[in-house]
Amino acid sequence: MxxxxxxxxxxxxxxxxxxxxxxxxxxxxxxxxxxxxxxxxxxxxxxxxxxxxxxxxxxxxxxxxxxxxxxxxxxxxxxxxxxxxxxxxxxxxxxxxxxxxxxxxxxxxxxxxxxxxxxxHSSEQQKLGEIQLQRNTGQLLIGGQDVGLTALEFHLFELLYSEPGRIFSREQIMDRIYSDYRVISDRTIDSHIKKVRKKIAALLPDKELIHSVYGAGYKFEVQ
CATH class of the missing domain: 3.40.50.2300 (Response regulator)
Structure with a gap:
């Protein structure tokens, strides 16, 4: 069914x-x-x-x-x-x-x-150290614990995580994760990034995974 x-x-x-x-x-x-x-x-x-x-x-x-x-x-x-x-x-x-x-x-x-x-609902899984992406359940796990991302937040993180070090502009993020990015503002992307960072920090307080690149956008990198 x-x-x-x-x-x-x-x-x-x-x-x-x-x-x-x-x-x-x-x-x-x-x-x-x-x-x-x-x-x-x-x-x-x-x-x-x-x-x-x-x-x-x-x-x-x-x-x-x-x-x-x-x-x-x-x-x-x-x-x-x-x-x-x-x-x-x-x-x-x-x-x-x-x-x-x-x-x-x-x-x-x-x-x-x-x-x-x-x-x-993709069935793939990716793991990088203690960070595990489970696409079949839409979960980001850190040390085995669910970060608790919404489906859209998961897709945003998945996009950045898929290409470590690559800088994605806000426009590219809008284009990838929204069906109609024309009705979305930069503030929306920034708000979602802020929420994802906060949820990750609750389980991984000593590392930053999503980095702002001034004037360019965001990237995933373990530091």
């Missing part, structure tokens, strides 16, 4: 349309229409990816995303009619992996779902 997608959308016709397209693409899908139902459902039936509307009855999408990120790195794609950059930035900063503004085509959503799952 295909990956299980949780659709959280209070516009039932739109939710059913997404369900039809996702099932046609080989995925399993469930629908919830009230924000208060989401956390209990995710805990009882962990999905492989969540399509999460921002404006919902009950708990809103940002509150739900924040709550889920306390215990899970399940990929989350935010769906919303609100297009202000501040809203997009807020959603991404609290752990959303992608952000799609309405109106959108169901085909675009299926493409985004495939892209996010592809970058979080």
């Amino acid at each position: 295909g990956a299980r997608i949780l659709i959280v959308e209070d516009e039932i016709e739109l939710a059913n349309l997404l369900l039809d397209y996702l099932e046609a693409a080989g995925y399993q899908a469930d629908i919830l229409t009230n924000g208060n139902e989401v956390i209990p459902h995710v805990e009882a039936h962990p999905p492989d990816l969540i399509l999460l509307d921002l404006m919902l009855p009950g708990k809103g999408g940002l509150e739900i995303c924040t709550a889920i990120r306390r215990y899970s790195s399940v990929p989350i794609i935010m769906l919303t009619a609100r297009i202000e950059e501040a809203d997009r930035l807020r959603g991404l900063e609290i752990g959303a992996d992608d952000y799609v503004c309405k109106p959108y085509s169901p085909r675009e959503i299926v493409a985004r779902v495939k892209a996010v799952l592809r970058r979080t």
Whole structure:
């Protein structure tokens, strides 16, 4: 069976349309229409990816995303009619992996779902000393302990880790890890880098892995 997608959308016709397209693409899908139902459902039936509307009855999408990120790195794609950059930035900063503004085509959503799952479910593993990258689970382990990266943070680290010493500009990072980097600002990249560094430092306080290169971007290097 295909990956299980949780659709959280209070516009039932739109939710059913997404369900039809996702099932046609080989995925399993469930629908919830009230924000208060989401956390209990995710805990009882962990999905492989969540399509999460921002404006919902009950708990809103940002509150739900924040709550889920306390215990899970399940990929989350935010769906919303609100297009202000501040809203997009807020959603991404609290752990959303992608952000799609309405109106959108169901085909675009299926493409985004495939892209996010592809970058979080590769079966490869890489290990460098006590640093271990597990692509099949989307985890970064340090000394056997999970750093606790979100799916997007994992993909960002994976990009830098894949080519030690190479400097990636913010534009290159946007292009590699976002489906539509045109709606992302430099501040978003800097915010994600800051969060990744903080999580790594909690387990590896004596080493810096991600380095800023003034005027150029970021690179991975063990120092």
